Amino acid sequence: MKIRFSILAILVFLVGFSYAEAQQFRALVFSKTTGFRHQSVPVGVVAVQNLGRSHVFAVHTTEDASYFTDENLEKFDVIILLSTTGTIFNEEQKAAFQRFVQSGKGVVGVHAATDTEYEWPWYNQMMGAYFLAHPRQQTLRLEVVDSDHPATWHLPKNWLWTDELYEFRNINPNIKVLINADESTYSPAKPMGEKHPMAWYHEFDGGRVFYTALGHVESAYEDPDFLKHLYGGIWYAATGEPFK
Known part of the structure; x- marks a missing residue:
């Protein structure tokens, strides 16, 4: 009986080890809010979990900022800030987050991740901008x-999209813009002109960062083009592909 139990335990261990080894990378989804709470957060979390199953990467989710310790974060390759808002970290957690980035890891910001940590200049430069305003939800040309x-x-040069459309301040001049909003196709709240970024990436303080302002509406997380857009950003931030 003991022998059978030992063999079973070994098999369980080997299966678990093989599963862990099979994952491309490990992602931490963090969706804590102390400001506005987006209805799309639960849907977005599920969408990332589904992406993990489809694209073979591990996903852990939490809204507990105390999880941000060196010991915990070293398990992950990328942190996904999914519509976080307000002040979400204390000083120790901030320091752990910075060390995570400085170790060469990745960060993904989705939508309200720019509506977060307004008193933390490092975060502003890392994420790439701060939220300024938005008009009513509209359709536009991206x-x-x-x-x-x-x-x-995978995206066409002209992408018709409907969402809550962010405008920004304190934009890091070193971000590399991927998508612009065409303000001539909708009514902005505080126009930014021809240079109105809606998605970008950059290398920062040793790590990689991708941000998309899209994803306010729940339907976005069922849209194949948006999900490919999001996964492409996650893949880049987690692995550096194809820009190593």
């Missing part, structure tokens, strides 16, 4: 200005 990134490989 212009794909860089098709050489996995987040935009």
